[in-house]
């Protein structure tokens with residue numbers, strides 16, 4: 454192992470077998486582990502049979518912890534940073550440490566593994582080619598509603614974290630802003646015994662949760678299907694205007710065919726769109 458490096462180590466989000474071989478090797482070989490909650494990490498290390506000095510590195514002491522970590526790196530030591538579960542820095546502490554360490558000229562090395570966003574997405578059966586992750590939903594209803602309203606026209610799949618005691622309120626606020634028909638997926642208790650994917654319209658998912666209070670328990674990742682891409686973007690305004698202009702002299706189908714030949718836009722799309730805009 455090279456010296457003076459900060460390793461950002463992912464740990465399991467439920468199933469302890471999800472620790473990677475590399476994560477174990479790194480945790481075994483570093484000089485010290487910076488942990489969000491040292492008691493929590495101690496349990497994982499005990500399970501792995503690893504004994505290491507731990508230092509607390511959480512939201513409230515990150516600046517100070519970053520300084521201590523830099524001093525250790527300067528002294529030639531290797532440091533790992535872990536959070537309570539999953540990938541550090543992803544809606545978890547560690548950003549300030551990584552930033553300060555990189556600024557101080559040391560290498561920040563990722564040790565990938567479980568991450569709730571990706572674990573949820575890969576089995577949600579929603580489009581995954583493009584997505585946005587917005588961390589935790591706001592805790593107040595007004596702010597949550599305003600958040601949902603801001604993603605009303607979002608074409609990408611939206612992924613959000615929500616705590617168990619607010620999940621029903623979050624579904625209610627989503628319904629208020631995006632409507633009961635909005636398609637959502639709630640990934641619950643990922644990699645754990647009661648792992649569940651609730652899929653359907655927001656109203657259907659709410660009904661399932663109301664009918665069975667067990668479905669309201671545990672940890673959740675909320676995913677919202679994006680709106681269909683705006684077909685109009687596939688034809689330029691200029692091509693549409695030209696089609697409408699020519700259509701004043703020729704049948705619309707002919708006009709669309711002419712513009713399609715000269716611009717490369719699809720004839721049918723030009724025709725459909727021109728049809729919608731004719732007479733405006």
Ligand code: SAM
Nearest residue numbers: 466539540543545568569614615642643672673
């Ligand atoms: N850094 C972690 C990650 O991305 O894997 C997430 C840490 S964040 C403080 C904790 C939130 O992640 C939970 O409130 C929940 O929304 C989500 N989460 C973590 N583990 C989960 C699991 N097993 N099942 C569902 N959601 C989970």
